[in-house]
Amino acid sequence: MAGEKLPVVLVMAGHDPTGGAGLIADSEAIAANGAWAVTVPTALTVQTTHNVLQVMPCSVDAVRDMTWALLDEFEIAAIKLGLVADVALLEVIEDILRARPGVPLVVDPVFKAGGGAELSTGTLIDEFRRRLLPLVDILTPNRQELARLAPGSGLDDVERVVSLMTLGCQAVLVTGTDNPPAGAPADEVVHTLHTPETSRQWRWPRLSGHYHGSGCTLAAALAARLAVGERLVNACEQAQRFTWESLTRGWQPGDGQMLPRRRK
Numbered sequence: 001m002a003g004e005k006l007p008v009v010l011v012m013a014g015h016d017p018t019g020g021a022g023l024i025a026d027s028e029a030i031a032a033n034g035a036w037a038v039t040v041p042t043a044l045t046v047q048t049t050h051n052v053l054q055v056m057p058c059s060v061d062a063v064r065d066m067t068w069a070l071l072d073e074f075e076i077a078a079i080k081l082g083l084v085a086d087v088a089l090l091e092v093i094e095d096i097l098r099a100r101p102g103v104p105l106v107v108d109p110v111f112k113a114g115g116g117a118e119l120s121t122g123t124l125i126d127e128f129r130r131r132l133l134p135l136v137d138i139l140t141p142n143r144q145e146l147a148r149l150a151p152g153s154g155l156d157d158v159e160r161v162v163s164l165m166t167l168g169c170q171a172v173l174v175t176g177t178d179n180p181p182a183g184a185p186a187d188e189v190v191h192t193l194h195t196p197e198t199s200r201q202w203r204w205p206r207l208s209g210h211y212h213g214s215g216c217t218l219a220a221a222l223a224a225r226l227a228v229g230e231r232l233v234n235a236c237e238q239a240q241r242f243t244w245e246s247l248t249r250g251w252q253p254g255d256g257q258m259l260p261r262r263r264k
Helices: 021-031 060-073 087-098 122-131 143-149 155-166 213-226 231-249
Strands: 008-015 036-047 050-057 076-081 104-106 172-174 188-194 199-205
Touching: 008 060, 008 213, 021 036, 021 213, 021 231, 036 060, 060 087, 060 188, 076 087, 076 213, 104 213, 122 143, 143 155, 143 172, 155 172, 155 188, 188 231, 199 231, 213 231
Parallel strands: 008 036, 008 076, 076 104
Antiparallel strands: 036 050, 172 188, 188 199
């Protein structure tokens, strides 16, 4: 309908030329979940469906100017943050986020590519923790990312989550696809939401194959669900369902990892 007004989600993330992850994945997931994406690239990448070969952070001035131009025109209903590959960009992003208090912020901490390439450093993760975690409404790490964000807090996921919440992060949705928790059935994927008030766990049938872009899909779908007004627990469940269904429709356009197909 010409008069339909969609909630707008601001996405700041890297560009993946394969379309499996990054800004393309985010835009597709947000559109399929009833919102409109406006996008700012934080990095360009050279990558295939096998691995990331090179990361080229975008300039601080470019990211700042692109973002403020969008913020001046659009009413932003949610923000989704993905790859940030440069400490200087973290500073700019922190300033932008502090200028929009109250807008739900979903952060997918992208520290390592699915193919194994490192996308971060110890210093960058330290700055990520210090600058961004106090502003995050919900963080969506896998278990390895959780461990890197919460070093020295023991081997228990709950202890690690509590340490991040102590820094100001409001909620954490821990995904267990790549490194299942002890005791998890081999044929299931277990995702756990932690908030100050409660915890909630979901179990999904484990799919065969190796996929690229599931984390981006989940975080972007979650941002869209929050933008349209869903409460956190329901938004998390619907975003997981959308991601699982996108993976079941996944395909292999190259000869590497499979890519989700995101559609309504």
